[in-house]
Amino acid sequence: MKFIYYSFSFFLLLSFSTFAQSKTGLKITGKVLDTATNQPIEYASIGVTDQQTNKMITGTITDANGAFEITGILPGTFTISIDFVGYQKKTLKDIALKAGDKPLALNTILLTTSVKALDEVTVVGQAAIVENQIDKIVYNAANDITSQGGAAIDVLKKVPQVTVDIDGNVELQGNPNIRFLINGKPSSVFGNSLADALASIPASQIKSIEAITSPGAKYDAQGTGGIINIILKDNRVQGINGSINLTAGTRLENGSANLNYRRNNFGVNAFFSGNEQLNSxxxxxxxxxxxxxxxxxxxxxxxxxxxxxxxxxxxxxxxxxxxxxxxxxxxxxxxxxxxxxxxxxxxxxxxxxxxxxxxxxxxxxxxxxxxxxxxxxxxxxxxxxxxxxxxxxxxxxxxxxxxxxxxxxxxxxxxxxxxxxxxxxxxxxxxxxxxxxxxxxxxxxxxxxxxxxxxxxxxxxxxxxxxxxxxxxxxxxxxxxxxxxxxxxxxxxxxxxxxxxxxxxxxxxxxxxxxxxxxxxxxxxxxxxxxxxxxxxxxxxxxxxxxxxxxxxxxxxxxxxxxxxxxxxxxxxxxxxxxxxxxxxxxxxxxxxxxxxxxxxxxxxxxxxxxxxxxxxxxxxxxxxxxxxxxxxxxxxxxxxxxxxxxxxxxxxxxxxxxxxxxxxxxxxxxxxxxxxxxxxxxxxxxxxxxxxxxxxxxxxxxxxxxxxxxxxxxxxxxxxxxxxxxxxxxxxxxxxxxxxxxxxxxxxxxxxxxxxxxxxxxxxxxxxxxxxxxxxxxxxxxxxxxxxxxxxxxxxxKLEFKKGKEPGNEFINAPSVEN
The missing domain is CATH 2.40.170.20 (TonB-dependent receptor, beta-barrel domain)
Structure with missing residues (x-):
């Protein structure tokens, strides 16, 4: 209990220091509308690029009224890009911000639809569900829509080179001796009953599963069969977002909730889930x-x-x-x-x-x-x-x-x-x-x-x-x-x-x-x-x-x-x-x-x-x-x-x-x-x-x-x-x-x-x-x-996540890496 108390106090201290820090930064506001209809465009992406380094430093998306707000920007000269599917991209260059400036209001930004109508555009690219990398196979469960109602044990059945029997026993390339990790870290929960642990992690909370058949020297050597790393979802979008998942069935019932909050360079995430396999x-x-x-x-x-x-x-x-x-x-x-x-x-x-x-x-x-x-x-x-x-x-x-x-x-x-x-x-x-x-x-x-x-x-x-x-x-x-x-x-x-x-x-x-x-x-x-x-x-x-x-x-x-x-x-x-x-x-x-x-x-x-x-x-x-x-x-x-x-x-x-x-x-x-x-x-x-x-x-x-x-x-x-x-x-x-x-x-x-x-x-x-x-x-x-x-x-x-480059100060990989 002492650890929980100190941890909670630490979270509050970090939150206070981060929010105080954001007040010293500069702010940009604006509103994005459709040129023809004058209606707001929701979810348009706003990117801010440092013209000196040519790197995107921050960004956001517009709300239901087409409005956006970006805070915590340090002084400099920037290029601001406004983009949305079906519209021509707009770029505003040489936006200079100096220390002590008042918030910069870009007022109304008008986007014009593309030459082709939206219903004529065919999207041929798809997010890869399976990725083959040099030492592992990555199964992106978040892109597998139909798997979201089950548990981790159900997602594992679809991961290449992984097999799961009806009792929940898992093998990697035919070997049951697997090192299981969550976000790259071990837990004593896997040592008592692996089947119970895997049956109680909702699939809706899983971002991806890594099946590492050839772990290098950096990886912990435990597990002759290799490593399975379950990476939970994270979100680096500014503001508040989350999800709720409910499942009812004849054998399995579960519910989960995820909540994410981010302001500038500080983010907090929380989750809760309950799972029950009914009497059989x-x-x-x-x-x-x-x-x-x-x-x-x-x-x-x-x-x-x-x-x-x-x-x-x-x-x-x-x-x-x-x-x-x-x-x-x-x-x-x-x-x-x-x-x-x-x-x-x-x-x-x-x-x-x-x-x-x-x-x-x-x-x-x-x-x-x-x-x-x-x-x-x-x-x-x-x-x-x-x-x-x-x-x-x-x-x-x-x-x-x-x-x-x-x-x-x-x-x-x-x-x-x-x-x-x-x-x-x-x-x-x-x-x-x-x-x-x-x-x-x-x-x-x-x-x-x-x-x-x-x-x-x-x-x-x-x-x-x-x-x-x-x-x-x-x-x-x-x-x-x-x-x-x-x-x-x-x-x-x-x-x-x-x-x-x-x-x-x-x-x-x-x-x-x-x-x-x-x-x-x-x-x-x-x-x-x-x-x-x-x-x-x-x-x-x-x-x-x-x-x-x-x-x-x-x-x-x-x-x-x-x-x-x-x-x-x-x-x-x-x-x-x-x-x-x-x-x-x-x-x-x-x-x-x-x-x-x-x-x-x-x-x-x-x-x-x-x-x-x-x-x-x-x-x-x-x-x-x-x-x-x-x-x-x-x-x-x-x-x-x-x-x-x-x-x-x-x-x-x-x-x-x-x-x-x-x-x-x-x-x-x-x-x-x-x-x-x-x-x-x-x-x-x-x-x-x-x-x-x-x-x-x-x-x-x-x-x-x-x-x-x-x-x-x-x-x-x-x-x-x-x-x-x-x-x-x-x-x-x-x-x-x-x-x-x-x-x-x-x-x-x-x-x-x-x-x-x-x-x-x-x-x-x-x-x-x-x-x-x-x-x-x-x-x-x-x-x-x-x-x-x-x-x-x-x-x-x-807010939904939009594709972007590195965020301010975010030069680190979002998904946790496996510990050594």
Whole structure:
């Protein structure tokens, strides 16, 4: 609370100083009218250019009365340009302003319509939704009108080289170990439940998503699969503007509001969103056979889970261009994500020995589990440019405090008995504190040789308490079990430094090469657990060659590291299903990834583009969930029979060899097709099974078609398919989902309404997951409720953004860059 108080005071102080500063500047006012009708022209753009430097220094747009006002201008001589679609541009030169001058009133400015009537003009250019850059693919979600009613998880499904399954698990080029960032900064909210976090960020707040498959040495090395950076919308238009988004549906409801205020070189933005996945029932069955010598046990479980999820997010931020070369950016955010599952299961268990029945039982289990996290994160970013182009200093401090809280309960009763005979309660509250401090400096040695260097410190402190209670059949009460309860204290510190160079070789090749060094120390206060410190040298390079017709080739290599997250190291044993127990593993070693990529990209004049990549990913100390069967399993003073235990383990080495093709094709002026195709061969060498090798081939494909109808009506269809694939202990099923949507814009495109249908002809997605070990075979059949219908409404208010050059003092990139 002290931090919030000081931050709020700091925002007020900055606002006061900025507003006071604007009073010392000069002012220009005016009014823009149509020459023929004498009617005001709304949204005409006004640009002010310094005649000495020929740079645009500020600008604005006209209001509903055609009036405009520009303040905070320093003395000088300027050119003022007035422009609007369908009118001839007007330029006023040699506008001189001196210190102490009164406000300059330009009075009425008349614009004449162009020679061609507006209805004869055909706009052929379109804002690119997908951009191929040297080290990443950028998906501009703000330009994808039909995606605005969903959540971040829905937008990710459309990002090239990214796949999302029906449970919200995300992979980048087939690798699930991804570093997720928001506005280039990490957050503890991703460590507890990634699916909950991604399902609670409204798509309407997302400006773009960067899929970075070849991160350079400047980037944080966490995430063997690469980095996904979610950039939220910002706005640098003078005055007040914002948006409201509401969505109602059969499975998902959400609402969000964004508010932006800018005066001269100081801006404040705030947002709030609420999201809820309505209660849905997920039927499931398990048919499991286990063998112990001559004894065979068959377990049949038939039941359901009622699942629901909710999330709330709020935040405030500011950006202050102190002068033309210095900026200060700050943000404060609050997140609260929750989920709950209530289950009922009928259990039949039979035991045979040598084919002769020995025993059988019928059991009923009632269970529930709850999880969530309350998280507060904040950041302060100082940016400084120097006289040389690209010479920059960037200092970033970011931190977060997350309070994950998970619990479960289960009670079992024999079908022919009235009272339960066993049960367990578990509660694991915790705290996850993260602090990141980084300093980056870029220095251009020559125009074609850039050197970048920096240092970073990451400090993470996790504290978890597990309170376990066991049901006593004789007393009918639960009592605390000290043999299962524990306290975990986990501290990780990462110290990193890097050096990177960007240069041209023989005026032929563009090269970006560098190396990063990271030292990691871990202290853990858990019985019989010790983790030694380790060091990692992480080289990277990208070599590219540009050709005519907007074509380029690249060859990239990156070495990455995957350290376990909160839910992976927490040893808490979840007994909500006592026949299928899951737990974390505090002894996990970091996974190391060596990634190679050969890519070709081309952009076309009609707005189309294509990217083709061959990639090879080699992961050592590969981390995967691993299931082991136990005829009897001891936890504290309790003994469990016929149990499978799934814990994440360092399996061995995984090889992923693949081909990825993505592209966008405007077939006509109204029809656009975007598609992604990825084929991956996966080979895993399992050191836990004496080098046993598992091979599997996986195909993934999605297609998005958008059709622009008259009167601002847009239709869209989207389909996503992933084939089945062999895993180290069984098989993962195929998945197919599809969406149909249309959106109508009105009120001069300030508002829109959309209707979306997801899998409208199938209530469930049928999944059969196979797990096989030497003495264990399990078929889990899950019916995932996925059909949904929704309606959304979006309204934008205030001034609209217009295309312009750099604003006064704004020589910094608006979208936050990824931290190192």
């Amino acid at each position: 029932r997920k039927p499931s069955t398990q048919d499991r056979t286990s063998t112990n010598a001559r004894t065979v046990t068959r377990l049949l479980q038939d039941g359901y889970q009622d699942f629901r999820r909710s999330g709330y997010r709020a935040g405030i931020g500011f950006d202050w261009d102190i002068n033309k070369k210095t900026a200060l950016i700050g943000a404060l955010g609050y997140n609260d994500f929750r989920n709950r599952s209530d289950g009922f299961t009928q259990i039949q268990q039979s035991v045979t020995e040598g084919g002769i029945p020995i025993s059988s039982s019928n059991i009923v289990r009632n269970s529930n589990s709850k999880g969530g996290i309350l998280d507060v994160d904040w950041s302060l970013n100082y940016k400084r440019k120097f006289n040389k182009e690209k010479q920059e200093l960037d200092i970033l401090y970011s931190a977060s405090i997350g309070k994950p809280d998970n619990s479960y309960s289960q009670v079992q009763t024999y079908a022919d008995a009235g009272l339960p005979y066993s049960g367990t309660l578990g509660h694991t509250p915790g705290t996850d504190r993260q602090t990141n401090i980084s300093l980056d400096y870029a220095h251009p040695v020559t125009k074609k040789f850039l050197v970048e260097t920096g240092i970073k410190t990451v400090i993470q402190h996790i504290n978890t308490v597990a309170d376990i209670s066991v049901f006593n059949a004789s007393s009918g009460n639960y009592s605390s079990d000290p043999t299962q309860s524990y306290q975990l204290d986990y501290q990780m510190k990462v110290y990193a430094g890097y050096l990177s160079t960007t240069f041209s070789l023989f005026n032929y090749l563009n090269i970006k090469a560098g190396a990063r060094y990271e030292h990691t120390s871990v202290l853990i206060d858990f019985p019989n657990t010790s983790i030694p410190a380790y060091d990692n040298f992480l080289p990277s390079f990208v070599v590219s060659r540009d050709f005519k017709h907007d074509q380029s080739f690249k060859l990239a290599f990156t070495r990455r590291i995957e350290r376990a997250e909160y839910d992976e190291i927490n040893p808490f044993k979840n007994l909500s299903d006592p026949y299928n127990i899951t737990a974390g593993n505090p002894l996990l070693k970091p996974e190391i990834g060596n990634n190679f990529e050969l890519g070709y990209s081309r952009s076309f004049k009609n707005g189309g583009n294509v990217y083709v990549a061959l990639f090879e990913r080699i992961n050592t100390n590969d981390i995967k969930p691993y299931t082991t069967f136990y005829p009897t399993y001891q936890i504290g003073d309790s003994t469990y029979q016929n149990v499978s235990v799934t814990i994440r383990q360092n399996i061995g080495i995984e090889y992923n060899s693949g081909l990825s093709i993505s592209g966008s094709v405007p077939l006509t002026d109204h029809l656009n097709i975007r598609g992604n195709l990825m084929a991956t061969h996966k080979s895993v060498v399992n050191s836990l099974l004496a080098g046993n090798v598992t091979n599997g081939m996986n195909y993934r494909f999605n297609l998005n078609a958008t059709y622009q109808l008259p009167k601002d009506l847009i239709l869209e269809g989207f389909g996503n398919y992933s084939s089945a694939i062999n895993t180290i202990q069984g098989k993962r099923p195929q998945q197919f989902t599809y969406n149909l949507a249309f959106r109508k814009q009105f009120w001069h495109k300030k508002a829109s309404i959309g209707i979306t249908a997801t899998n409208p002809f199938n209530q469930y997605i049928h999944q059969v997951i196979t797990v096989r070990t030497a003495n264990y075979l399990s078929y889990n059949t899950i019916l995932v409720p996925y059909r949904s219908f929704g309606i959304s409404f979006t309204y934008k208010f205030g």
